[in-house]
Amino acid sequence: MELRDHQGLTAEEFIKSYDAGKFERPSVTVDTAIFTITSDDEVNQRNLSNRELQVLLIKRGGHPFLGQWALPGGFVNPAEDIDQAAVRELKEETNLDCSYMEQLYTWGEVNRDPRTRVISISYLALLDSTKFDIQAGDDAADAKWYTVKDTVLKKEKTLTENGFIQQKWVRLELMSDEVTLSAVIKIIKIVKGTTIEYRREVVEQTGIAFDHGRIIQYSIERLRNKVDYTDIAFGLMPQRFTLSELQKVYEVILGKKLYKAQFRLKIEKMVNGTGEFQRGKAHKPAELFRFNPNWDEDDNF
């Protein structure tokens, strides 16, 4: 271990003399799109409760984007891992402990933040739908759940010399009891020879801060992709639930109706019956299930 570099320094000497300030460094934030599903139970005795996918936003109390709505998040501290930073910011701003969290994507265009160069590491988080009480913290003037709706506005495919360009415009609508925020995101896929490239741009945005519209849109896409072949949806469920409730959650995420028989076969091995039954509803009582902690998505591990 006595290797010396071209200046004759050993590794230890080098580290001691290393000046971290010699390069200009970007700021780094973590931003978390945390989702839950509304459960307006006990509202209706007869019908199945309506459910919606919701994302949590924080009203900005300072510049830039003062008064607009942003994902909970903030700057990474020097002494904490980035995953820890995401958990801490969420706790500070909303007092929530999520039931699932994964890193989503890192956004690093030069001008995505008007203050200075900011690279944002985004996270996708889920919350058990029975635990969604929020308390806005110090950093945030206000926190609120927004119902999410996304619609594909237009698709376009242009052939080029040795490939094609596909563009897709998606409208994202975020609705609370007070306001509706919206954004249009353009997703671009460029295929040139064997080179493939994806890009995601905010075309217009009202009421949403920074480039958080595209981060939310990308989160939804990830959620939708993963719900099929992982157990990610259980991050949105309470401890005990009926199969119809579970199916409804899948339907809300995927944005389409599923066939009951087929759905039950598919998730059969992921749940365990409890032997207990739902009561007080004006129809045949459904058995309560819980997540089967022994379920193994073989492929993924």
Added chain:
Amino acid sequence: MELRDHQGLTAEEFIKSYDAGKFERPSVTVDTAIFTITSDDEVNQRNLSNRELQVLLIKRGGHPFLGQWALPGGFVNPAEDIDQAAVRELKEETNLDCSYMEQLYTWGEVNRDPRTRVISISYLALLDSTKFDIQAGDDAADAKWYTVKDTVLKKEKTLTENGFIQQKWVRLELMSDEVTLSAVIKIIKIVKGTTIEYRREVVEQTGIAFDHGRIIQYSIERLRNKVDYTDIAFGLMPQRFTLSELQKVYEVILGKKLYKAQFRLKIEKMVNGTGEFQRGKAHKPAELFRFNPNWDEDDNF
């Protein structure tokens, strides 16, 4: 647009007075795992050529990890997007233009770099197997292709109160004509209630710098996952190729044999025949195909 914050500043005034230096910031690097597949054609007239998956590494010319091998990469400049930074570093260090590139994951543990706090945004890149001539650049003492082999050493599953912990040890071996580097990566999956968490740790590592062993291992996993349902494999193919060559590439990535008939059905719509045929081989000549640029993986767009 005359909103004022609690200090009475407008957005414009705020931006002007913003001091980016008031928070301590981490360094940010981009690191790229670029893969290709060897093509030792014309070596054997009779048999199919042997193919291997290779990753490009750079020998470190300075501390830390002097003399060890690292992924090409470096610090992000203040005036460039992170994607651009990845392309630039690859060009500077190896003079390669890759045929596919996607962001992989961002690694942000506090002590992953002995110099200072460094967050690394990693990329997965692929290179057409006929264009893999490298020229080591200024920043790098040496660049070399390493044949990749990974083996699962052990799997363990421990039940806990309300879930389980799965651990998997993977040995990564990187072989060149001169040396063999190796690493053991521990992949941990923690399921607790509905909370799921993945972690990836370097258990031991010889000849590989930083935590690049786990980055390479994760890249391979991503490549393996995507090869099934995307056109990612074509990033490793030359313009024209036979279906057997393509199948061999799939087999090398997946690490298992595939059935010919079934493989051909699967990729039928992704390729176009050229009408031309391979010549000079001691067997029935194979038609040359090219990637069908109109192929559309419907789901992904």
Added chain:
DNA sequence: GAAATAGTGTCTCTCAGACAATATGCA
């Protein structure tokens, strides 16, 4: 003709899509 790979045919089994039939609690 032998070696070696190219290219096609077919049988089975599983699983998703689609629809139908029966069961049960409460107003």
Added chain:
DNA sequence: TGCATATTGTCTGAGAGACACTATTTC
């Protein structure tokens, strides 16, 4: 009794897994 949902059954077709057969080139 009728509404609304729970739960189970079955038909069909697409596709993956597995194996086998024929074709064509060079040595």
